[in-house]
Amino acid sequence: MLLYNSAVSGNCYKVRLLLAQLGIGYETVDVSVVDRSNRAEILGELNHGLRVPTLVLDDGRPLAESNAILWYFADGTAYLSEDPYARAQALQWMFFEQYSHEPYVAVARFLLAYSGQPELFERRRERLLEGGYAALDAMERHLERRAFLVADRYSIADIALYAYTHVADEGDFDLAGYPAIRAWLGRVVAQPGHVTIDS
Amino acid sequence: MLLYNSAVSGNCYKVRLLLAQLGIGYETVDVSVVDRSNRAEILGELNHGLRVPTLVLDDGRPLAESNAILWYFADGTAYLSEDPYARAQALQWMFFEQYSHEPYVAVARFLLAYSGQPELFERRRERLLEGGYAALDAMERHLERRAFLVADRYSIADIALYAYTHVADEGDFDLAGYPAIRAWLGRVVAQPGHVTIDS
Numbered sequence: 001m002l003l004y005n006s007a008v009s010g011n012c013y014k015v016r017l018l019l020a021q022l023g024i025g026y027e028t029v030d031v032s033v034v035d036r037s038n039r040a041e042i043l044g045e046l047n048h049g050l051r052v053p054t055l056v057l058d059d060g061r062p063l064a065e066s067n068a069i070l071w072y073f074a075d076g077t078a079y080l081s082e083d084p085y086a087r088a089q090a091l092q093w094m095f096f097e098q099y100s101h102e103p104y105v106a107v108a109r110f111l112l113a114y115s116g117q118p119e120l121f122e123r124r125r126e127r128l129l130e131g132g133y134a135a136l137d138a139m140e141r142h143l144e145r146r147a148f149l150v151a152d153r154y155s156i157a158d159i160a161l162y163a164y165t166h167v168a169d170e171g172d173f174d175l176a177g178y179p180a181i182r183a184w185l186g187r188v189v190a191q192p193g194h195v196t197i198d199s
Numbered sequence: 200m201l202l203y204n205s206a207v208s209g210n211c212y213k214v215r216l217l218l219a220q221l222g223i224g225y226e227t228v229d230v231s232v233v234d235r236s237n238r239a240e241i242l243g244e245l246n247h248g249l250r251v252p253t254l255v256l257d258d259g260r261p262l263a264e265s266n267a268i269l270w271y272f273a274d275g276t277a278y279l280s281e282d283p284y285a286r287a288q289a290l291q292w293m294f295f296e297q298y299s300h301e302p303y304v305a306v307a308r309f310l311l312a313y314s315g316q317p318e319l320f321e322r323r324r325e326r327l328l329e330g331g332y333a334a335l336d337a338m339e340r341h342l343e344r345r346a347f348l349v350a351d352r353y354s355i356a357d358i359a360l361y362a363y364t365h366v367a368d369e370g371d372f373d374l375a376g377y378p379a380i381r382a383w384l385g386r387v388v389a390q391p392g393h394v395t396i397d398s
Binding site: 049050057065066069075085094095100102137138 | 340
């Protein structure tokens with residue numbers, strides 16, 4: 001199996017984390033998230049969206065979008081409930097992640113720490129921080145009364161939201177006012193088979 | 200069942216379209232997508248994300264995020280395959296929709312046609328059109344060789360992407376150069392039980 005991967009991308013890290021916890025091996029091809037000029041050449045036939053992660057299964061079939069890849073491998077394992085409502089809730093949080101969290105928390109981190117053009121962050125600072133803190137507020141209120149995002153057990157919904165939340169400080173977010181999120185981050189790290197984003 | 204709904208929202212229309220095709224009845228509560236000042240009061244306890252659609256099931260449990268709601272009702276029906284790879288592909292297109300399509304195609308339409316402040320569209324015009332056309336390009340290349348997005352049959356992936364693509368002209372997108380998309384739009388409309396966004 002082949003993962004088109006970026007070491008710094010939280011979206012790619014989601015896949016690496018789940019596959020590590022499932023004990024599934026794979027090879028990687030590094031794709032730059034800064035210089036995107038060769039994306040069509042590398043990924044054009046595999047994923048018209050031209051994004052990483054893109055995975056090529058053992059039989060050659062491609063699969064893209066981090067949270068779709070998580071679902072494919074987690075279904076039937078302890079990382080995704082069998083209960084229809086819990087499954088829909090996991091998807092609810094994963095769509096929340098891609099629409100309301102990643103475009104602020106991940107983009108702020110990318111622009112500030114990895115783009116080589118931190119002035120782009122400064123230009124969009126207000127909107128990025130406002131959107132990111134709104135997403136963190138929603139997570140905090142939910143986690144105040146729960147150990148994990150869905151059905152009180154660790155699942156791919158937690159993996160999806162852990163990926164960029166645990167490095168939110170790199171995008172200038174301060175989690176000091178988010179005790180429930182910080183406790184949850186600790187519970188995610190304590191899961192068997194956890195690997196860090198730079199491992 | 201109670202749907203917190205906006206008549207003009209494509210995300211809400213996705214849910215109305217699938218429930219019509221499944222023959223499932225529900226009541227609606229109208230929520231403004233322009234004046235959002237009462238969102239926390241209306242939706243706070245149901246969906247910390249404060250977005251529509253939010254659905255309250257017959258037993259009182261809430262579910263949010265349009266594509267998660269689609270999944271919940273489609274699973275086990277003809278609108279979602281039983282095949283693990285096809286299911287993951289459906290999710291791939293639904294995450295593509297929320298990350299790479301909706302933030303451009305839907306936002307352009309909202310700002311231009313529904314926000315009451317079309318000057319906001321003009322200010323972001325270049326970025327909205329560039330992102331939206333990139334998403335339409337990816338769909339066009341995929342649909343050039345396929346009748347539907349996944350496994351050559353109509354599914355919730357088609358519903359998810361139909362919702363805003365069929366009204367893309369309201370956001371100043373021109374589909375003249377997208378013959379595969381236009382043919383696919385026609386195939387979606389021809390499905391049994393189809394309802395329009397304003398019905």
